[in-house]
Each structure stands twice: as C-alpha cells, then as structure tokens.
Amino acid sequence: MSDNSSAPPTGVRLQKVLAAAGVASRRVCEQYIAEGRVSVNGAVVTVPGTRINPHVDRVAVNGSAVQLDTTKRYIMLNKPRGIVSSMRDEQGRPDLSRFTAHMEERLFNVGRLDVETSGLLILTNDGEIAHVLAHPSFGVAKTYVAKVRGAVEPRTLTALKSGITLDDGPISVDAVRVLDAHGSTSTLVELTIHSGRNRIVRRMMAAVGHPVVDLVRRSFGPLHLGTLRSGEMRELSKDELGGILTIARNAHVTGEIASKEYDAGTTATSPRTAPDTKEESR
Known part of the structure; x- marks a missing residue:
C-alpha cells in the first residue's frame, strides 16, 4: 500500500478489490472503509479510494481475513469410509479424484483421514492454507466423534485429559466427553485434539482399553461438518474462509514456504503422493 501522494496512482482502489472478492457491493465496501472496519497489512484504512496491490497486500474486514485471489478454491468434503485420502492411489483403490474430476482447478487435500475414518476434509489449491492447517506445528484443533467398545468411565476421561503415554511419547486431549452410552457394549465419545500424530x-x-469401532471428524479448526452428508461437498462460506485465512496469516507462513511444500502436489509430504501407510486421522 503506497503512501506517496506525489507519485502517479498505482494499484487498485480498495473498495473495488473488496467488491471483486465478494465482500459486498462497492458502495457498501466504501461504507465499511469509512467506518474503520477495513485494515490493510494490519493498519486500519478509513479513506475510500486508497489503492492497494491485491497480489501483495493483505486485507481484513472486521478482523477477518479476505481472500483477494479469486482463483483460489476451498471445498469442504464429508469423506466417506473406504476412500483413500489421495488424489491418485497407486493401488487403484477409491480415492478423492472421484470428487474433483469435474473441476477445472487442480485441487489437493489438506491433511488426511485414514481409509476407515470419515468426516471433514478440506480440498483446495491454496498451498499456504494447506500448510498451516495440516502441519502439526501449528496445532490446529480437530474434533472427532468416536464409537468405541465398552463403557467409558469418568476416570478414563480424566486420564485422557491429564495425559497418557504412547510409544511415541505423552499425549493428551484438549477436551473429551461422553455423548451416548449403550450399556457395556459401546460408547459414543467426542474428543478434541490438536496433535497431528499418525492415527492418534x-x-x-x-x-x-476402548478400541475405536467407527470414527468421524466433525470439525477442523473453525470449520464444522454440520449437516453435510457423507460423500457430499460444498464451497466454504465467507465466514468460514475468513476464519481459516486469519489462522494462516496469524501463523506468519509465507506463500513461498507453503508452495515449496505443496508445489503442484508432487512433493514427498504432499497428500497427492504420500504413501497410504502414513495416512492419519488427525
């Protein structure tokens, strides 16, 4: 964003950029700017007509990040059981390509769910978002509903919250509660965890002592599966997109770093080519 008034005008008017991004009409966007609800690179802008570089500058409305690049796509999928979290499975098993074959963009999945785990999976062509949401170091919380064998007692919930030790080290959940119990046969448990460890x-x-019979991921960061049915998908809403963009920007991850890890879905860590033995129910 340039503040040199003597230089020839460069960039694009802020209200025009916001309108093109689908925030609101140009007139309404001008009102948002005048009311101090718009920031550019962290600084509030109150002058309509301010010019920005939409390829470089980062804009937020009411504190929620706005995606100015309209070529980016963000899809929420309710992955069914039996689908491999890969865009191309070398063993010929059912994979995610069946959901994206009709799309012009080359999408890839953010993180993975193992074959027998269903639920919320994000498909996108935005490497920066993918890097932040999927990488364990950023600790994005996920919520699962697990049907497990046996009756889960309060002391077991306490142990999960206090922490237990697995082969790869100690681990604890952020939150856990019993949703439903079927005597001594099975229990429905909701767990929230930010770890990205394999099949954690x-x-x-x-x-x-309570092996999982069925596992569904219900939420991923600020995103919630809601009423989306198994096998269905939809575009993220503006509020949902703003939520995950805000996480990415707060994490200070550059597009350059992300693109190195997710370049065309061909790197060793890419969900497009990673071995299925490393699939995770994060």
Whole structure:
C-alpha cells in the first residue's frame, strides 16, 4: 500500500478489490472503509479510494481475513469410509479424484483421514492454507466423534485429559466427553485434539482399553461438518474462509514456504503422493 501522494496512482482502489472478492457491493465496501472496519497489512484504512496491490497486500474486514485471489478454491468434503485420502492411489483403490474430476482447478487435500475414518476434509489449491492447517506445528484443533467398545468411565476421561503415554511419547486431549452410552457394549465419545500424530485418536482410545469401532471428524479448526452428508461437498462460506485465512496469516507462513511444500502436489509430504501407510486421522 503506497503512501506517496506525489507519485502517479498505482494499484487498485480498495473498495473495488473488496467488491471483486465478494465482500459486498462497492458502495457498501466504501461504507465499511469509512467506518474503520477495513485494515490493510494490519493498519486500519478509513479513506475510500486508497489503492492497494491485491497480489501483495493483505486485507481484513472486521478482523477477518479476505481472500483477494479469486482463483483460489476451498471445498469442504464429508469423506466417506473406504476412500483413500489421495488424489491418485497407486493401488487403484477409491480415492478423492472421484470428487474433483469435474473441476477445472487442480485441487489437493489438506491433511488426511485414514481409509476407515470419515468426516471433514478440506480440498483446495491454496498451498499456504494447506500448510498451516495440516502441519502439526501449528496445532490446529480437530474434533472427532468416536464409537468405541465398552463403557467409558469418568476416570478414563480424566486420564485422557491429564495425559497418557504412547510409544511415541505423552499425549493428551484438549477436551473429551461422553455423548451416548449403550450399556457395556459401546460408547459414543467426542474428543478434541490438536496433535497431528499418525492415527492418534485410534491409538489413544486403544491405549485406555476402548478400541475405536467407527470414527468421524466433525470439525477442523473453525470449520464444522454440520449437516453435510457423507460423500457430499460444498464451497466454504465467507465466514468460514475468513476464519481459516486469519489462522494462516496469524501463523506468519509465507506463500513461498507453503508452495515449496505443496508445489503442484508432487512433493514427498504432499497428500497427492504420500504413501497410504502414513495416512492419519488427525
């Protein structure tokens, strides 16, 4: 964003950029700017007509980040059981390509769910978002609903919150509660965890004596599966997109770093080519 008034005008008017990004009409965007609800690179802008570089500058409205690049796509998928979290499975098993074959953009999945785990999976062509949401170091919380064997007692919930030790070290959940119990046969448990370790929910529940029978990821960061049915997908809403963009920007991850890890979905850590033995129910 340039503040040199003597230089020839460069960039694009802020209200025009916001309108093109789908925030609101140009007139309404001008009102947002005048009311101090818009910031550019962290600084509030109150002068309509301020010019920015939409390829470089980062804009937020009411504190929520706005994606100015309209070529980026963000899809929420309710992955069914039996689908491999890969865009191309070398063993010929059902994979995510069946959901993206009709799309012009080359999308890839953010993180993974193992074959027998269903639920919320994000598909995108935005490497920066993918890097932040999927990388364990950023600790994005995920919530799962697990049907487990046996009756889960309060002391077991306490142990999960206090922490247990697995082969790869100590681990604890952020939150856990019983949703439903079926006598001594099975229990429906909701767990929230930010760890990205391999099959962590299944391993934790097995360690406390309650193997998982069925596992569904219900939320991923600020995103919630809601009523989206198994096998269905939809575009993220503006509020949902703003939520994950805000996480990415707060994490201070540059597009250059992200693109190195997710370049065309061909790197060793890419969900497009990673071995299925490393699939995770994060």
